[in-house]
Amino acid sequence: MFKKSVNEFMNYIPFLKEIVKRDFKKKYYKSVLGVAWSMLSPLLMMVVMSILFSTVFKRSIPYYPVYWFSGNLFFTFVTQGSHMAMNSMITNSSLIKKMKIPNYFFCISKVTLELVMSLFSLIPYFIVGFILKVPFNFNALLFFVPIFYTYIFTIGLGMFLCAYATFLRDLEYLYSVVRRMWMYITPIFYPIDIVPTQFRFLWELNPIYVYLSIFRDMTINGVMPSERSLIIATCYSIITLVLGIVTFKEKEERFFLYI
Amino acid sequence: MEISNATVELMQDQNVIADTSQIPDEDICIDVNDVSVMFNLSKNREDGLKEYFINMVKGKVAFNEFWALRNINFKVRRGDAVALIGRNGSGKSTLLKTIAGIIKPVRGTVTVKGTIAPLIELSGGFDRSLSARENIYLSGAMHGHTNRYMKKRFDEIIEFAELEKFVDVPVKNFSSGMVSRLGFAVATCVNADIIIADEVLAVGDAKFRKKCEERISSMLKGGTTILFVSHNVNQVKKVCRNAVWLEKGRIIDSGTAEEICDKYNDALKGTKRKLIKNS
Numbered sequence: 012m013f014k015k016s017v018n019e020f021m022n023y024i025p026f027l028k029e030i031v032k033r034d035f036k037k038k039y040y041k042s043v044l045g046v047a048w049s050m051l052s053p054l055l056m057m058v059v060m061s062i063l064f065s066t067v068f069k070r071s072i073p074y075y076p077v078y079w080f081s082g083n084l085f086f087t088f089v090t091q092g093s094h095m096a097m098n099s100m101i102t103n104s105s106l107i108k109k110m111k112i113p114n115y116f117f118c119i120s121k122v123t124l125e126l127v128m129s130l131f132s133l134i135p136y137f138i139v140g141f142i143l144k145v146p147f148n149f150n151a152l153l154f155f156v157p158i159f160y161t162y163i164f165t166i167g168l169g170m171f172l173c174a175y176a177t178f179l180r181d182l183e184y185l186y187s188v189v190r191r192m193w194m195y196i197t198p199i200f201y202p203i204d205i206v207p208t209q210f211r212f213l214w215e216l217n218p219i220y221v222y223l224s225i226f227r228d229m230t231i232n233g234v235m236p237s238e239r240s241l242i243i244a245t246c247y248s249i250i251t252l253v254l255g256i257v258t259f260k261e262k263e264e265r266f267f268l269y270i
Numbered sequence: 271m272e273i274s275n276a277t278v279e280l281m282q283d284q285n286v287i288a289d290t291s292q293i294p295d296e297d298i299c300i301d302v303n304d305v306s307v308m309f310n311l312s313k314n315r316e317d318g319l320k321e322y323f324i325n326m327v328k329g330k331v332a333f334n335e336f337w338a339l340r341n342i343n344f345k346v347r348r349g350d351a352v353a354l355i356g357r358n359g360s361g362k363s364t365l366l367k368t369i370a371g372i373i374k375p376v377r378g379t380v381t382v383k384g385t386i387a388p389l390i391e392l393s394g395g396f397d398r399s400l401s402a403r404e405n406i407y408l409s410g411a412m413h414g415h416t417n418r419y420m421k422k423r424f425d426e427i428i429e430f431a432e433l434e435k436f437v438d439v440p441v442k443n444f445s446s447g448m449v450s451r452l453g454f455a456v457a458t459c460v461n462a463d464i465i466i467a468d469e470v471l472a473v474g475d476a477k478f479r480k481k482c483e484e485r486i487s488s489m490l491k492g493g494t495t496i497l498f499v500s501h502n503v504n505q506v507k508k509v510c511r512n513a514v515w516l517e518k519g520r521i522i523d524s525g526t527a528e529e530i531c532d533k534y535n536d537a538l539k540g541t542k543r544k545l546i547k548n549s
Contacts, residue, residue, distance in 0.1 A: 026411040033397055033408060040399060109390045110412050111371045264374050268310055 023116055030120045035127060049128045050135045053083055057139070064200055071202040077140050077231055082199030084132055085157075085223045089165050090190045092125035096169025097186065100177045104270035114263055115256075118169045126162050140230065148233030157226040160248045164218055167251030174255075174262040177269055197223070218247040298383070299464060299495050300346040300369060305378035307339040307364055307519075338364040339519045342378070348463075351486075351496040353506040353527055355534050356516035362499045365516065366390060366466050369497065384463025384495070387413060389453070389470050398442035402433055402452055405441055409456050423459050430481075431455040447474050458485055464495045471505055483509065503531045 039045040057080050065075035072078045099117040100107065107114060133154070176182040197219050198206075206214055214220050221244050228236040339361045346352050354362045367373045369380055370388035395409040406427055410420035428434055431451040441449060454470060471482055486509060490496060500506050506513060506527055513530035515522045523530055 022414045023411075025416045026414065028417075029408045029411040033400060033404070036404075037397075037399060106395060106412070108367075108372065109388070110395050111386070111388060112412055267373055 019113060023113060026112060027116055027120055027123065030116070031123050031127065034120065034124045038124070046131060049131045053080060053087075053132050054135050054139075056083065060200055068202055071204050074140070074143050074145050074231060077136070077143060077145055078202075078227070079200055080136050080139060081227055081230065082197065082223055084129055084136065085161060085219055085226065086194060086197055086199055088125055088129045088158075088161055089168070089219050090193065091128075092122040092165040093169040093172055094183075094186065094190070095121035095125065096166070097172035097176045098183065099169075100173055100266055100270055101180075107270060108267065114266060115170060115259055118173050118259070119166055122162065122165045122169055125165070126158070129158065145231060146233055148229075150228075150233055150235055151230045153229050154226060157222045157229070157244070160225075160244045161219075161222045163248040164222070164251050167248070167253070167255035170255030170259040171251070174258040177262070177266050193217075193219070215243065218244075218251070221247060297347050298345045299348040300383075300497070301379075301381040302342055302344050302365075302369065303379045303381070305339055305342045305365075305368060305375040305380060306337060307361075307368055307373060308376045309336045309338055337519055339368065339375070342519075342521060344514055344521065344524060346495060346497065348383075348495055349490065349493045350512060351490055351498060351510040353498045353500065353510040353513040353531075354516060355500070355503070355506060355513055355531065356522075357538075360516040361519040362516055363390070363468055364519075366468055366497060366499060370466050382464065385414075386464045386466060387457050387460060387462035388466045389457045390466070390468050391453075396441050396449065396453065399440055401438045401440055402428070402444075403437050405452070406456055410460065413457075413460055413462070415460060427452075427455045427459050430459065430485075432478075447478075450474060451478060454482055454485075458489065462494065464497065465489065466497045468499045469501070471500060471502070471509075503535055507531055 035046075039048065042048065044051065057076050060079045061076045064079075065072075068075060095102075096118040099121050100114065103117045106112065107117070172182065172186065176186075196214070197217055198214070203211065203214060203220075203224075221240060225236040225240055225244060228234050228240075342361075342365060354365060356362055364373065366388070367390060368375055369382065370386055370390065371380070371382070372388070372390070395412050396405045397408060400408065403424075406424060407417060407420050410423075411417070428437060431448075431454070433448060433452060436444065436448065441452070444452070450470070451474060454474075458465065465486075467486075471479055471486075474482070483505075486496060496509070498506065498510055510527045512525065513527040514524040515530050515534055523533060
């Protein structure tokens with residue numbers, strides 16, 4: 012059973028590549044700057060946010076533009092990726108009805124597309140860090156570890172949401188509200204210090220914050236993240252992925268009636 | 271009344287099995303065993319939370335059940351060409367989709383030995399904003415083929431589809447004939463054990479149709495199994511050896527293509543005559 016699933020997965024890896032390529036091409040179809048937008052738009056936003064907040068948080072955040080940029084990168088990755096994965100059955104319904112492709116590949120492809128986008132916006136991130144003279148540290152070379160955790164987490168979350176959103180289209184609107192709330196409880200533009208100490212454990216329940224702080228430790232603070240946070244991050248990723256797969260597999264058989 | 275009807279059908283189905291029971295097990299490549307498929311024809315779709323809860327309170331979601339297939343039993347021998355015939359809405363396409371694994375049956379099992387190239391719709395799987403070249407790789411990948419494998423087949427596909435001048439043109443600018451030519455070329459150039467073709471020979475001009483028929487008969491000689499849906503009875507007789515006649519989701523009769531096609535034609539004429547009399 013398990014071996015069969017792995018075989019099936021390996022069989023469709025070329026398909027995953029092609030469909031991500033397709034989505035990528037279509038995303039910037041006919042735009043002049045093309046993929047440069049995935050680097051430009053966070054940069055423009057970063058300028059605005061830095062002007063607004065860098066004086067307010069001067070003492071607690073030394074490199075505000077980089078701080079905000081990293082927060083935005085992880086937040087966009089998770090929320091955009093899970094949102095697109097959530098709707099992937101509906102947006103790909105014409106393919107699902109005609110071809111025999113394991114449905115979950117459409118969820119993975121959307122998250123992978125977002126991963127590619129995030130990797131592109133890492134380029135201006137490191138350039139800005141270099142310009143602002145953020146001290147370089149070899150820990151920064153491990154930046155892909157928190158990104159990988161986030162990738163796994165987002166696939167799980169996307170599959171979980173997709174399993175329900177295919178039947179109940181209202182979830183799309185509900186999730187957009189949830190995303191906005193999620194933005195405020197994630198320290199993207201503010202430092203964690205402004206949260207009262209007795210409530211800080213609540214922030215650790217937020218997976219994005221856990222991944223983000225690992226990433227910031229590595230690339231901005233130049234320290235190795237604590238073992239505790241790595242263990243928590245691993246747990247979040249694995250639990251969410253398993254939950255996503257189980258829910259998806261259970262609901263999958265009835266999808267074609269609803270798309 | 272309904273029950274007695276069903277039992278009659280079941281008995282007929284058993285006759286169908288008896289016909290094919292002589293086939294040794296290793297020769298069977300498609301085994302459809304007592305398959306039933308149901309759709310929900312709900313008038314107001316439960317898309318919204320509000321409707322969902324209202325219906326929950328009203329006492330279970332009111333679904334209008336529609337059985338697209340009921341207790342379908344048949345077996346296909348390796349290398350055979352079987353046609354599914356029947357009027358519109360008789361369940362032919364649903365049966366093909368079930369065999370292709372796109373729809374899961376509510377009851378019963380489908381066992382398929384070998385790889386399937388489903389040709390449910392010729393333009394199926396094409397992205398209209400991509401070029402022919404990109405679409406060939408994409409639909410190849412959908413059938414589980416690597417880029418390298420498709421590269422080897424690329425020229426052959428373009429040549430068969432006669433699209434040498436349009437390789438890098440987006441498919442949305444193609445004529446419908448060009449799209450179907452490309453679809454047929456992509457689906458038949460890859461070596462699948464079973465081809466599922468839903469009305470695919472109804473397209474293109476006479477010259478291309480002849481080319482397609484030649485390709486199909488050469489594949490049959492090579493040992494490929496073909497499941498074929500067509501409304502063109504003459505074509506069915508030409509391509510297929512055996513036929514299955516579906517009506518309202520049930521198998522009415524099965525046997526050699528000649529015999530079944532004649533019966534089907536007679537039945538169609540009969541209903542026409544009835545209609546004329548009534549009017």
